[in-house]
Amino acid sequence: MFDRCYLSAELLINWQRRQQDAHWLVPVKGNTKYRIVKTFGEGDHLVEMQASPHARKLDNTLPEFWQARLIECEEGPGGYRGFITSLTEPETYPKDALRYVYQERWSIENGYGELKQFQLNTATLLRSQKAKGVYQEICGLLTAYNLIRMEMSQIAREAKVAPLRISFVMAMRLIQDELIWCSLGKPGTIPTKLRKMRENVKQFILPEKRKRPKERTVRISKTQYPVHSKHLK
Template sequence: MATALYETADYPAHPETLSTFEKHLDERWISEALASSGVATLRKRRLPAEQVVWLVLGMALMRDRPIADVVSQLDLALPGKDGTAVVAPSSAAQARQRVGPEPLERLFRRTAEAWAHGRARSQAWRGLAVYGVDGSTLRVADSDDNREHFGLASGGNRGDSGYPLVRLVTLMALRSHLVASAHFGPFSMSEHELCELWNDIPDESVTLIDRNFLAAYVLNQLHDAEKNRHWLTRAKSTTKWEVEESFGRFDKLVRLKVSKVARQKDPTLPKMLLVRAISYRHPDSKGRQWLLTSLTDTKAYPAKELVELYHERWEIELGYDEIKTHLLDSEIILRSRTTDGVEQELWGVLITYNLIRLEMDCIADEADVAPSRVSFVMAMRYIRDEWSWCAVASPGSIPKKLKRMRQKIARFILPARRTKRRHPRAVKVKMSNYAKKRRPNQKKQATK
């Protein structure tokens, strides 16, 4: 232990080497996000606006620490008149309120555009960047403000949910897990209502979507033949079509009829959608499954490869697992008790997640493996440790030893995925038989 301490202390600072976060996140982007949101930064404050942005990112990375402790750990506060850099918890809360959620949203969109799309293009499938769209939910602190804005999930006879819920829909670059776009809102809003990100999908791409989005107005927005923008999904059991042309027994060109109701809502919709239907058999399912896609060129896009590509749709589920289970440390209750605070915190979580995934891509490039072979947990710990150590070093510098941490990439690399594993859906722990604890019950008990 003593040897390790002496060794660490003995490494000189390297002024050209920035921390991982600072290396990827351009300070100008932060300044532009604050300026375009009308947030002025005053250097006389203990926590200027730029430092508050770093605080929100630190909150996502250090879930086990109180907010005031994050400020101290990352050395974010400017020294006071007495020379100390300690701030009260109320000061951190007030600083977050001054900044609000808009600068963090703008910063997310600016960074996502720079990071996610570039990586998706470099990891293309047959010249097409691969994206996925899906939704999820997150629990937030049980405050009156959050209940009123985000709402509770109804459990019927079992009662409402114990916490307010945020509904989230994201566009993800599937091969890097970088989040390219996101929209969220109250739980009562459907994924279709929240899904305003179709226009964020670039040209020369294919987007893998859940069957929930199998609707004419969605497919019509996704497909643009001139811009080579396409979609791929699995058919519902109730989906009907007419065969236009047969390319083989399990590969056909079909016509999907657009309902009158859909065309009344959107007069620009055609009466028919011409799509390709591909059938395959999955070991875990009964009977054959059908895929539908706008990729109708059988030579350019072979059916077998499309079946393999479709199963990359699961990558977005793995991305949500990385956010909820590992980054949020399974404490999937966001800590903010106000609506603006929740939105600010969630944008910070998405930026932080992207920063980790971006560093994982760099590690994968150095190791010459796919990003899916890099351990998210190891990368997250590396960045968390590095940032903490950078905070006690001279500004803008870190020890040379930290630079060599990423060079020891062997410990980040996971074994190749075992694609033949089969696990039925089941739970290991039975739910509790205790009655649900709800706020109205607590109030009744308090009055007795």
């Protein structure tokens, strides 16, 4: 599964040429041009795209046109509206299953981002210097992340909102603070502290994501020199 910046005929065609059983899936860009060749169902098409002259100049084995399967989606995490894939058989690879797989991929990537950016505070290296210590540290980080997520799910259930509307940063900070206080208090006070913590986290429920009112556009930098850009009309 590639990010949209890897949508390239040269990369994707040659990726599949190297091994027949190798497949790919990548979100479409806003300016991706294609022609629908066949429709398998609602939001599920076989499309044809043109390889750029520049790509064919670098690799003369590329065809002038190449085909892929386009599956449209509602705008989701990352702003994607659909993706193309080499899995072109709808009977073998149902569109709903592929949509689920790609949405799951975004969830995993968001989890990695939260773990690296907030839990590790963007640290580039682990503290451990030995292999055994590295495994132990990674295990501790993953355990802590899943415990925070489990608590967020419980808070969301009580607040009757989706878990993604609970702020991970605020939940993590409040849980860290409560763990420190719980270590100093008596065991009998822990349930009360947990209930109070959950009520505090509810203050940081994120608003529902609004749909973008206008299409995303590229802002052209001002310059005194003539500019030739594909974004200018």
